[in-house]
Amino acid sequence: MMERKLKEKLEKIPDTPGVYIMKDEKGQVIYVGKASSLSKRVKSYFTASSNLKNLVLTPQIKDIEVIPVYSESEALLLENRLIKEYQPKYNVNLKDGKSYPLVKITNEKFPSIQIVREEKKDDGIYFGPFTNVKLLKKLVRFLRRYFPIRNCKKKMDKISNVCTQYHIGLCSGPCAGKIGEEEYSKLVEGIISFFEGKYAQFEKKLKKWMEEAIERWDFETAQKLKERLFLLQKMKEKFPVREEEELVSYGKENVLANLAEILNLPKIPNLIEGYDISNIGGDMAAGSKVAFKGGIPYKEGYRKFRIKTVDGIDDYGMLREVIRRRFDSEEERKEIPDLILVDGGKGQLNAVYQVLKELKLDIPVISLAKRREEIYTLWSDKPIILPQDSPVLHLLQRVRNEAHRFAIKYHKLLRRKKTVFSFLDEIKGVGEKRKKKLLEKFPDIVSLANAEKNELVELKIPENVAKEIIKKAKEVINK
Structure with missing residues (x-):
């Protein structure tokens, strides 16, 4: 019979992509898996099934941790990294790499990226194994749009004609001399940085190379590097990959699940929206909405608001306007957050709740005050104060600070535009x-x-x- 605590956890698992970690009675990780829907996948282990693996594994499951993520592709990468870290006994085939796909970067003058089933001692660089070859193929194709390295097995000892891959932008054409070895190696390094989760380091290198090109007046190369940098930044927005320290924090501390428990939320908050207001004397007031999915920024969910209906200094009124505009239509309500966080204290919290109540929306709301990092809720007069080193507090601070940064940035833009356009007054x-x-x-x-x-x-x-x-x-x- 399933224990009550485990049953309660199952009810809170979100219907989002992510990774699940199963533990035995000693707290040892016995299985790591990924899913496009955590809720459906994890619950399937506890339904009647003739699946041999489930019959053996399920009785040993005493605890489950889930890590909601941005996309199914991120889940694929995260699953791979966690299996390597925990070495669960029921992932034995994946640990050994038997029959599972790997990504290989060949050891050649112009390396090729390939999906293989076996790791050979040929000095190539291997990543994986991965559990889903179809998803992996999509991922590699996606990466080659940004870092167009070849995927063929063509000998590169003589110049030849380019193939279709070059014409559709998935290859930079080294076989036809369309790109030099040095520039090509930077594309390869971009791919490797992605699989190693080292976006930040590669971004620094791109900036350094661009500055060096400018210093030697090689503006053509500088422009190419600038474009590559722009593509990398766009790629980070579309496909965020956690840095190692963030992965460890989310994997071991299970921040989102702990947040749900601390706030007594009905489910794990995969989508969190943060709001803030920025104004000086009520002039050019601006509001911001930021979004975090799976604990990381979700740029598609960002929105800025120029305050239209409130004059003077009235933060509460401005916040009410922003929340009303966020949820005032069926179109806007297609994606409802699991949690709203507002920068401020009890006053800001009540302002948001007031509008949600008018709109008949049942969304959990909290506020985070800067002075003592107090968390205010609707169900208690006393604020929650977490330890300063709490990963849950760090996540809430990130959401709050990002909303603050985004609001100030837009407010400054509005003021600058007003100053520059002051000639219109004449x-x-x-x-x-x-x-x-x-x-x-x-x-x-x-x-x-x-x-x-x-x-x-x-x-x-x-x-x-x-x-x-x-x-x-x-x-x-x-x-």
């Missing part, structure tokens, strides 16, 4: 409403100066006023 026919429309339409004065007259007329600005605005904008730039 133009007859441009009031606050038209100025606001121009600020929303044109991100900077250069784009305004280069605008066509019709673009301004579309904003219902008279033709003669539009001409004057463009003329003045050009004068400001030329100064």
Whole structure:
């Protein structure tokens, strides 16, 4: 019969991608697995099944830890790393690498990336084994979009014609002399950095190489490196990989599960949204929403708000506006967070709760105050104070600080735009409403100066006023 504590844990497991860690009565890790849906996969072990592995494994499961992650592909990589760390006895085939796919980087002048079933003593670099070959193939193809190294077994001793892979952007064409050995090696290093989880180190190298190219006036190479750096940053957003210390923290401390337990949440908070307000004297006030999935930033969930309905210094009113705009339509409600965190104290907490109650939304809300890092909840008058070295507190601080950073960044942008566009105050026919429309339409004065007259007329600005605005904008730039 399943123990009550284990049954309660199963009910809180989220329906998201992730890795699950099964332990026996001694607390030893006996199995590590991944899933596109943690909830469905883990619960399947406790349903009637003729699966031999389940019949042997399930009676020994006394505890389960789950690590929700950003995507199924991250789960694949994380599973591999945890199996290597824990060496669970029921992952024996994966530990030995028998019949499971590996990624191989060949030891050649222009290395190739291949998916193989066996590790040979040929000085190649191997990563894995991995449990899902179909997913691994998708992952490798995805990586080659950013780091286009070849996947063929072609001999590279003479120049030949490029193949289809080059034309679709998945290979840089070393066989046809389209890329030099030094530049190609940097692509290979990017792939290796990815599988080793060393984004940050490789990013530093790219910046260093770019600076060196600029110093020797090699601007063509510098531009290529700049583009590579941009691609790496976009890749990090789409496919975040945890650094080793973060992996250890999430794997051993199980931050999200502990957070759910501390706050008595109905389920593990895979998606957390953080909110903050930034304003000086109520001028150009801005709000921010950041999102964390599986404990890491989820950039697609970020949003900035320019405060529209609140004048003066009223943080609570501004926060109410932001929350209302976040959830005011069915479209906006397609992705509901498991937890909302707001920067501040009890006042900010109540402001958010008030709007959620009006909108009939049942979403857990907490606030985190900076002074003593107190966590305020709706169900207790006393704040929760966690130890300063608590991984749970560190996660909440990351969400709070990121919301704060994002709000300040947008607020500064709005103030800068207002200052730069101050020349508009001198133009007859441009009031606050038209100025606001121009600020929303044109991100900077250069784009305004280069605008066509019709673009301004579309904003219902008279033709003669539009001409004057463009003329003045050009004068400001030329100064």
